[in-house]
Amino acid sequence: MVNTNRTIRPVSDLRNNFADVSRTVHETGEPVFLTKNGFGDMVVLSMEAYESLRFDSRVYDMLLEGEREAETTGERFSPKEALAAMRTAIDGAARV
Known part of the structure; x- marks a missing residue:
């Protein structure tokens, strides 16, 4: 579910109310x-939210790459092989 309650503030709040902006992004994520x-x-994000978005984007890109590869090759993997490959990829991405 997408959060449609967006916090919108004037850019001047970075100078005048930085602590409040910072608290908002950290408390709400x-x-x-x-x-x-x-x-x-x-847009201002906490580092944690930014890293989470980057991770999600990398996983999505890998899934798209897998779909494109599946369309162009006859090679197929068992569910067990696919799960092992995903775990390896996720572990590698988490270390970055």
Whole structure:
């Protein structure tokens, strides 16, 4: 389920209310969207949330790569082989 309750603040809050912005991203794990002159300008995330997004993106990219490879090759793996390969990939990604 996607959180539709976004925290939107003016970019000036980085200077004037940095501690509050920082507390918000750390306590909620959600981004704070910053605006400049009424338009979206940037997003602030905690390091933990950012790393989680990067990890999810890498896993998604690997799955897409696997789907493309499956379309172009006749090679198939058993569920046991696939699970072992995923565990190896996840362990390697977690060390990065």
